[in-house]
Amino acid sequence: MDTLLIIEDEALFGGELKRHYQRAGWHVVLAPTLREAEHLLLRTRITPLVVLSDMNLPDGNGLDLLEKARALGETGEWVFLTGYGEPTDAERAQKLGAFDFLQKPTEFKTLDLVIAGAVRSARAQRRLKDQASAERLRYSPEAFIGSSPAARRVRELVARLQDLPLSSIMIAGETGTGKGLIARILHYSGVRADGPFVEVNCVALPKDLLESELFGHEQGAFTGAKGPHRGLMEQADGGSLFLDEISEMDPALQAKLLTAIESRKLRRLGGEREITVDIQVIAATNRDLVSAVGDGQFRADLYHRLSVFELTLPALRQRKEDIEELVMALVAEFNTKANKRVRHVPPEVMARLQAHDWPGNVRQLRNVIERCILLSNDEELPAEWLQLAPVHETQASQHGVVQEGSDWIHLPLDGSMALDDMDRHIIQTALERHGYNVMATARALGTTRETLRYRIQKYGLMKS
Ligand SMILES: Nc1ncnc2c1ncn2[C@@H]1O[C@H](COP(=O)(O)OP(=O)(O)OP(=O)(O)O)[C@@H](O)[C@H]1O
Ligand SMILES: [Mg+2]
Structure with missing residues (x-):
């Protein structure tokens, strides 16, 4: 049952409201003073979905309590009732995110409609918040698996970085080493966890499109720009912008990005207005940026700006002692996902996994384990589906089956x-x-x- 907190000092009206909403199926809590409401909200931690509050109470203003509740992360929606001719301070109410306010006397019909809207909004916000805390659990530093010194070092560094108000971080590493994972961990376990995490792959879009996606555009900025569009940098405000494969970004756009990062301001394409943004940029690359800078393919100034904090992820072959731990975690994960019950990894299978060189790193290991689990019939990880190519083999196998790492396809x-x-x-x-x-x-x-x-x-x- 959802809780409705009513803050109303007029006993008669309060009682009437209480009965009305109890009949409508709410668990109603009535507080005649702000002090009492504060105690309920902040000490006993009832978590009302909706708060229906008088604006001016004998012991203060309802907005002050809303402000305190928001500071503590309360997500319920607040609807205010104001007496005729009383000051409403609409601007402050709006800033604090009050849902609506109505002037007394008001009919139940009107009030019911407003409350129904508040319920929808509060439910949607709760869902978002639950999602964010689920992501936070999922992307804690422990999600980066491994006990090798190299893996520990990564976790330690991440733990240290996440409390700093950094404006940019660079993650380097071969494909599949966990750059995307680390970017999420940095965001969801850092100070910006409640803000958005916005991901852009710099190769997925052609140059012009990438620019308008990042910076947004005003109506008519170019043919086809029908309405105004908030760019991804604006959308990432208060959170993190993850620029994957940054090495592939066009140099002119690199310059524009650098300016935006340094000034914390941007202009939409075709726009005049400067928009202030507060974002942490997390960039990732699997190319050696130092040599890209040397070749003139990547701007040195942007490189220096982004790589103030650089995190280089080790290749899996450099931390082979982690393979067993990873395999066991992946077996458990895919057992659950595929509803399988693999329990043993035969020693010779583990030995082959450990002997492999893993050019595709953890992603490749995941794919191999996923395939084996999907094709398993009993409690043993089947060896026949490993299909690990000997490191230097470039020929398709005799059976014509495609082998991992080969240049062939069947x-x-x-x-x-x-x-x-x-x-x-x-x-x-x-x-x-x-x-x-x-x-x-x-x-x-x-x-x-x-x-x-x-x-x-x-x-x-x-x-x-
Ligand atoms: N240390 C690790 N522990 C657990 N899972 C990992 C680890 N490293 C990578 N993974 C997983 O491996 C997969 C590939 O990682 P990810 O996508 O982060 O790699 P990447 O470095 O971004 O690769 P690319 O350069 O190809 O984009 C993901 O599913 C990720 O969760
Ligand atoms: Mg990636």
Whole structure:
């Protein structure tokens, strides 16, 4: 049952309200003074979905209590009732996020409608908050698994960084080493956890689109810009902006980004107004940015700005002692997801997993374990689905089965797969093998980035 807190000093009216909402199925708590309401809210911690409060009470103003409740993270919606001719301080009420206010006397019909709106809004906010705290649990530093010195160092550094009000962090590391994971951990266990986490992959969009996505645009800024659009940087206000594969960003846009980061201000495309944003930028790269700077492909000034704090994630082959721990965690995860019951990893299977070089790092290990779990029939992790290519093997196996890390792909020519599906399958596989690095994938397929991007969009091949 949802709780409705009514703060009303007129006993008769308070009682009437209480009975009305009890009949409507609420658990109603009535407080005749602000002091009492404060005690209920902040000490006994009742968590009303909606608070219906008189504005001017004998012992103070309802807005003061709302302010205290908000400071403590209370999410319920507040509806105020004001006496005729009393000051309403509408501006402050709005700033504090009051849902609505009504002038007394008001009919129950009107009041019911407003309360119903407040209920919808409060429920939506609770859902968001629950989601945020679930993410916080999911993305604590412990989510980065491993007991090797290298893995510990990563967690220690993250723990230290998360309390600092940093404006930018750079995460470097090969594909699949956990850059995306660490970016989320930095956000959800840091001081900005309640703010938004906005992710942008700098290769997924062509240059012009990336610019208008990041900075937003005003109506008519370019052909096709129908309405005004809040860019991702604005959307990340108060939170973190995760720029994945930053090395692929166009140099002109890099310059614009740097200016925005340094001045904490931006202008929408086609806009005059300067918009202030407060964001933490988390950038990730799997390319060596120092050499990209040397080659003139990445701006030195942006590099220096972003890499004040740089976190380099170790490749899995550099921390092979973590493989067993990772495997066991992944087995548990995929058992749950796929409703399987694998309990043993035979020693020879574990030995093969530990001997492998893992060019695709933890992501590749995840894929292998997922496949084995999906294809398991009993409590043992099946060895036949490991399909780990010997490190230097580049030939498809004799059975014609595609091997991890090989440059080959196997397709049926028996009519069971349509040409378009093959195209899609080839691109998807190549993307996976290259950790969704569009440049590398385009090279492997002997095509251009533009062509590849077009097909990625056409087939909706986004990283899951
Ligand atoms: N130390 C780790 N512990 C647990 N899971 C991990 C760890 N490192 C990576 N993973 C998992 O492996 C997968 C790949 O990691 P992630 O996507 O973060 O890699 P990435 O470095 O961003 O790769 P890319 O450069 O290809 O984008 C994710 O599912 C992530 O949760
Ligand atoms: Mg990533």
